[in-house]
Amino acid sequence: MTGCTASKLRVVLPILGALALLPSNVLAQNAGLGAAGELVDPDILRVCADPSNMPFTDKNGQGFENKLAELVAKKTGRKSVAYTWFPTVTGFVRNTLGANRCDIIMGYAQGDELVQNTNAYYRSAYVLVYSKGNGMEGIETIEDPKLSGKRIGVVESTPPTANMAANKLLRTAKIYPLTVDTRVTPSMGEVMIKDMLAGKIDAAVLWGPMAGYYARELGADITIVPLLKEKKGSRMSYRITMGVRPSDQEWKRTLNRVIRENQAEITKLLLGYNVPLIDEHDNPIYAIVGMGEEEDKPAR
Template sequence: MKHLRVAALLAALFTAGAASAQNADAPPKREALRVCQDPNNLPFSNTNAEGIENKIAEVFGKALGLPVTYYSFPNRLAFIRNTLRFKLPGQDYPCDIVMGVPAGFDQVSVTKPYYRSTYALVYAPGKGLDHVKTGEDFLKTDRAVLGKLRIGLYDRSPASAWLAKHGLVDSGVPYQIMNADPAQYPGEIIEKDLAVGKIDAAVVWGPIAGFFAKRVKSPVLTVVPLRSEPGIKFDFEMAMGVRYGEREWKQQIEGLIESKRPEIMAILKDFGVPVVDESFAIKTR
């Protein structure tokens, strides 16, 4: 009997210990879907919740039965450190998810991708490019025409490498990729400069190209998605990011990515995002 009592006591202690461990590991109850965002980064996010990521967050919040709140910080240097990883002593993290990060981004625990886009050429009519429907069409255009173009691009982007590879460096008009001005936004290259004729074309990330070309009513701008080629990667898969160690939260978000895929695709289409498939990737065989 004594041995039975000891065994029962050990079993009780084990059960209590296991329950305590489960309680310690259980994530706190969420009161809101707390999103880390850039306050001025259309088409992705802004303080008026008008961006792609804002709209997807609303879909997720509704599915979770939670209000959506935002913690804003300019998406320049140290964005993750100042948002998703930011925590003062005795306080909670201010936000729990970044709605858009490149697949493979190692500063966060990355979810499965939810779309693939690619860099795109955007051009104004009447510049000798009206026939261009693909990147190959552009490169086959008369070199005398290409040599006269002013092509806007962000420095250190695949666009600059592409122009260099094809002997068009002199046609490039570089823009600073990191700007300290909080009022600056990536789409200015299209909405301000291309629209008024300061440049004739631009090569920018697809969501930026599609959204701002659609927003410019005159002139009517053409968007040409570009395929990656040896030495130049244009296409990238986009995912979401959570903190490392939050496995259950990541799995929950991945479940939403899958179950809400039709709504996500509809939002991307509404924003003019050129969503592409793997055929735009570099061929390895």
């Protein structure tokens, strides 16, 4: 996510009626067909995405949402995946999904009213990131007095800024821009991690998937702490869904079934990108549920 996507961040519903009894191949054959008011392409998975937004999506298909799109296309009987590219800035939904140029946003925070959410397929959190050995060991919340006076990087207007303001940490913070066009500007996640490694900031607070991915990409020996123990202020954890148009009820039900039947594979994909995953009880997820495997633990 860019800073803009992160700012939008503000389990499972049952599959209803006879739909729950239909085999996947029947759902695939009928996805996008015969549902009044639905404009979903039955042959091509038309994805709305940012062209340069790792670890989520990019034009080279290297993001985990690109890989997830390939899985969804296969499971719903689509012949291929096609993208409508648009930077994650103001107007993203209006100019993509809302304009009927594509049929799905692969990653969208649950509860945002601009789209209709599917069931969540992962849950993550904003995290505190700091270099090992800099005296911050043991910090688990923004409220910790050890952070007083520290130069902490944060993206403007994202949920952690409210908590930082309440604890008077914005006075010494470095504020990174909220809205950037990643086609010409590096991801704020990458910039913040590099600034921390260069000593320009003491720590960073950013969306977990970005922190985990860039920590691994940059070979950084850092600690990543999900901010799950905040006693007040904005919540730090969010469920991530797929976003569809409000009119596309049948399409949503089809995607819910894909998520339910392939959750283990989706989880394995996310862990492969070092995404800090948490369950509904705020416990970290390391194991690939139902696959008898264990992934390397994310950087901590």
